[in-house]
Amino acid sequence: MRDVADISPALLAWYDRNARVLPWRTGPEDHAKGLRTAPYRVWLSEVMLQQTTVAAVRNYFRDFTTRWPTVTDLAQAEDADVMAAWAGLGYYARARNLLKCARVVAFDLGGQFPRTAQELQALPGIGPYTAAAIASIAFDAPSTVVDGNVERVVSRLFALTDPLPGTRPEIARLAGQITPQDRPGDHAQAMMDLGATLCTPRNPVCALCPLEAHCEAHAQGIAASLPVKAPKKVKPTRRGHVYVLIGPAGEVLVERRPDRGLLGGTLGFPTSDWAEERPAFAPPLKTDWQEAATEVRHTFTHFHLILTVHRGLGHVDGMTGNNAFSPDALPTLMRKVWEAAQPA
DNA sequence: TAAGCGTGGAT
DNA sequence: TATCCAAGCTT
Numbered sequence A: 001m002r003d004v005a006d007i008s009p010a011l012l013a014w015y016d017r018n019a020r021v022l023p024w025r026t027g028p029e030d031h032a033k034g035l036r037t038a039p040y041r042v043w044l045s046e047v048m049l050q051q052t053t054v055a056a057v058r059n060y061f062r063d064f065t066t067r068w069p070t071v072t073d074l075a076q077a078e079d080a081d082v083m084a085a086w087a088g089l090g091y092y093a094r095a096r097n098l099l100k101c102a103r104v105v106a107f108d109l110g111g112q113f114p115r116t117a118q119e120l121q122a123l124p125g126i127g128p129y130t131a132a133a134i135a136s137i138a139f140d141a142p143s144t145v146v147d148g149n150v151e152r153v154v155s156r157l158f159a160l161t162d163p164l165p166g167t168r169p170e171i172a173r174l175a176g177q178i179t180p181q182d183r184p185g186d187h188a189q190a191m192m193d194l195g196a197t198l199c200t201p202r203n204p205v206c207a208l209c210p211l212e213a214h215c216e217a218h219a220q221g222i223a224a225s226l227p228v229k230a231p232k233k234v235k236p237t238r239r240g241h242v243y244v245l246i247g248p249a250g251e252v253l254v255e256r257r258p259d260r261g262l263l264g265g266t267l268g269f270p271t272s273d274w275a276e277e278r279p280a281f282a283p284p285l286k287t288d289w290q291e292a293a294t295e296v297r298h299t300f301t302h303f304h305l306i307l308t309v310h311r312g313l314g315h316v317d318g319m320t321g322n323n324a325f326s327p328d329a330l331p332t333l334m335r336k337v338w339e340a341a342q343p344a
Numbered sequence B: 001t002a003a004g005c006g007t008g009g010a011t
Numbered sequence C: 001t002a003t004c005c006a007a008g009c010t011t
Helices: A004-018 A028-032 A039-048 A054-067 A071-075 A079-086 A093-108 A117-121 A128-139 A148-157 A168-177 A184-197 A216-220 A332-341
Strands: A237-246 A296-299 A304-313
Touching: A004 A184, A039 A054, A039 A071, A039 A093, A039 A128, A054 A079, A071 A093, A079 A093, A117 A128, A128 A184, A148 A168, A148 A184, A148 A216, A237 A332, A296 A332, A304 A332
Parallel strands: A237 A304
Antiparallel strands: A296 A304
């Protein structure tokens, strides 16, 4: 009979030899000297990493921490500056909640993050995962972190063959059982590193896995087939028009989208509604509109979008009629629109 | 509770 | 090209 108490020591021994070097991470030698990653940096990195790869986060984390070194600096930033800095990273509610959270911490909590997962989870944009991650990584509290990696690793360790998300409560229970009192933050990061590098969704590298001898799915020869997931729904396709209006001095007509919903709070060009049947051509003003040669195709989490791009010259008043326009401040969809609107 | 919410890399 | 999926949260 395998003993779950043996799992974390084996994992931590592997982690001490193989931990990835990351800008927001400190190692055992730092911890021995009493140095840990500042809670601000743990929080910022964890929010950026929600449903987002390490590779995508790196530069954003560097830029944010350079520009806003502390939570109080961030709390004092302009909304538009933070939204522009987040542009391209996706899930823009994260950026809006990031700023809300920073302001609570800086202005209501004296600039100090709470130390318990329960208190952390009460803050905007911090859910069960992020609360446990901050508590364990920043404060070394024995909170159990469950993200997609942990779900996969635990599903395999215990050969859970029932489909997600139904097995989530059982996964959380088992993940808690293997969380140590000593070094819970390193244990959490080790679980995630393992999932990211060896215990991968496809073609897991069991031969190199420090937990091979503890893994029930490996023993059964079914590791690669776990976790089982409920089937996805097919994505519908929506269509629409988008209008890129350029003023006589090169100004560009952009508008800030409402805070709620898709691309909430980001800058963009005026568009029609998006529907399965492409809505009628109805530009924001009358001018000589030219249809761009290529449509813009973009896939969101739950639908495909095809936009017909129109460009026109006209008077740009109000809005962002200024030469501060930069496509860097746009979400990716709108960067594609801008690119497609350039004359050939 | 299930759906809404981005993006880019891997396969 | 199509699909999957990544350190999830909110409503």
